[in-house]
Amino acid sequence: MKNYIPRRFFSAALAVILLMSSVISLSGCGKKNEEYRDFNFFAMDTYITLRLAVKGSDGSVLSDDYLSSVANECADILSDIEGTLSAHSEKSDVYALNSGVDVMITADDTLVSLLETADKIRELTGGAYDYTLGAVTELWDPKTAVVPSKADVLAALEHTGSDKLMIINRTIRKLDSKTKIDFGGIGKGIAAQSLLEYLSTTDVEYGLVSLGGNIGVFGEKPEYGNYKIGIRDPDNAGGVIGYMYLNSGFISVSGDYERYFEVDGVRYHHIIDPVTGYPADSGVRSVAVHALNGASADALSTALFVLGVEKSLELYEEGNLKFEAVFVTDEGEIITTPGITEEMFEPVGKND
Ligand code: ADP
Ligand code: MG
DSSP states (O other), X not given: OTTOOOOOBOOTTOSEEEEOOSSOOOOOTTOOOSSEEEEEEEETTEEEEEEEESBBTTSOBOOHHHHHHHHHHHHHHHHHHHHHHOSSOTTSHHHHHXXXXXXXXXXXXXXXXXXXHHHHHXXXXXXXXXXXXXXXXXXXXXXXXXXXXXXXXXXXXXXXSGGGEEEETTEEEESSTTOBOOOTTTHHHHHHHHHHHHHTTSSBOOEEEEETTEEEEESOOTTTOSEEEEEEETTEEEEEEEEEEESSEEEEEEETTSSXXXXXXXXXXXXXXXXTSSBOOSSEEEEEEEESSHHHHHHHXXXXXXXXXXXXXXXXXXXSSOOEEEEEETTOOEEEOTTOOTTTEEETTXXX
16 A cells, blocks of 8 residues: 555546545546546536446457447436436436425336435434435525525424425325425536446446546456545645545545635535534545445535534444445544444544
């Protein structure tokens, strides 16, 4: 692990910095290197990187044409997911649900299974992750950058809660005309997972996907061991507080530096406490979650940020959701769940 020469890849919107093998720097789309190809694009309101090994499952060298066709298929998968989940695309089921008054829709399988997953995580996190928070989250839109009145926040909170939706088989009915779904805290994790499911059926031996602060890996990276992922310093866009090593599954990061606006010196970020309707103030600046399932990693990073360290550790001990996490607190302290070993996380400075 120690023979990596850190070569950093980050884009402004990324919470996570990827560090890969020492011999190859990250290249732009179409640029060549010996071990893999990177494909970078923008979808689902975020920067996406696919890193595909040139090596095929049978040891052969894969052609650029083949790798490009795999990347194109990934782009199609993302566009399908976006078409279902986006709260902004007028063609999506979620848009139809959110904008209608007394809506009843027949949802496609993707949406039904996503709602089931989201609801399970909502329940297991005691509502800290809540996909029905749309009426509240839209009040805190960093693009509008206006602090809503307390009355508006409390009024919007009345329209949240899973009891506002009735789901029978594939029919979804909205029981409260003002309830809105917001999959912002789970969509990229779902997408990362769908991409990996597809990629594992291709001839590509190993690789990774990165969507915003969500990273997933597939296959085994033979010579260089684990993937090394830098966890951003909340106070310093170019710095890291440490590195996580990923062999399998997903890492998602939520932080208060990700999407926010400031009014009169107060920072209003985009992760909302479903109890208060205000940006969560749990003593956590960021949390990186490792889980074997992409949706869980993503939704949990949001939930643990809301819960704070103590309650997150209680959730961990309950054991209904399998995850590991690295927290950075308001004081800059790094706290890890008991299952985070030295092989999984290396704070900066420790062995430098
Ligand atoms: P990012 O989208 O920046 O990767 P997260 O994964 O933490 O960060 O998701 C934050 C998004 O999730 C918000 O922009 C909002 O759309 C939605 N959200 C905010 N608070 C909650 C919450 N408590 N539960 C579920 N979704 C939330
Ligand atoms: Mg998340």
